[in-house]
Amino acid sequence: MSITFFWIFSVIAVISALSVILTRNPIYSVLSLIVCFFCIAGHYLLMGAPFLSAVHIIVYAGAIMVLFLFVIMLMNLKDVPEFVSQWWHYILAGVAVSALVFGVSCQLFQSYGPRVIGDMSLKALSHALFTTYAVPFELSAILFLSAVIGVVYLGKTE
C-alpha cells in the first residue's frame, strides 16, 4: 500500500517538476510547482512525519507560491523570452547537470548507511528546537527581522 503511494507521488512529482521548467506560461509553472510540493508533502506523510508535511503545505503552498503568483500577476511578462537561445547553452547545461549528478550520487551512495531511526514526532521536534538548537532558532528570528526590514526598504517607492 505504502509502496504504491510512493510510486504515485514520485511520478507526479517528477512530471510536475519537469513541467515547471518546460512550460512557457509562468502561471502554469507556479501551478505545477504547487502540485510538486503537495506530492513532496505526501512523501513526508509516508515517512511518518505528519507535522512536517503540514508545515510544508502551509509554508510553501500557502505562503511562498502565493507570493510568486501575486508577483507574476503584477508584472506584464508577455515579452520576456522564456528559454535561452543559443544551442550550446543546452549542451553546457546538460554536461553540467550530468557531471553534478554523477559526482553527487557517487559520493552519496558510498556514504549512505542504514537509516538511523529517529523520533520525528511533534514533541521531540519542539524539544530539540528549544534546547539543542535554541541559538539557531533565535538567530533565525533575527534573520526574519532583517528580511522584513530589507523587503520594506526595497519595496517602497522613492
Place this chain on the structure above:
Amino acid sequence: MNPEFHYLILGCILFSIGVLGVLIRRNVIIVLMCVELMLNAVNLILVSVCEPIFVFFIMMVAAVEVSVGLALIARIYRKFGTTDISTFGQLKG
C-alpha cells in the same frame, strides 16, 4: 533495495531538474522557483535520513530568500520593465 535509497534517487532527480531549470530558463522568476525546487529535493533527502530539524531551518531560509528575492525582482522590473535575466548584466555597483 531499501526504501530510503528510493528517496535518495528521487531527491537527486528533482535536484537535477532544478539545476537544469536554472541553466536553461531566462525568466528570473522561474529561476527562483527552480531554486525552491532544489531546496525541496534536499529537504526530501534530509527527512528520509531522519534529520527533521534541518528541514525547519531550510524552510525558514527559503521563506526569507523568496521574499527578499521577489522584492529585488519587483524593484528591477520597475527600473528596466522586464524580468529577462540578461538585463541583470546592466546592473552596476
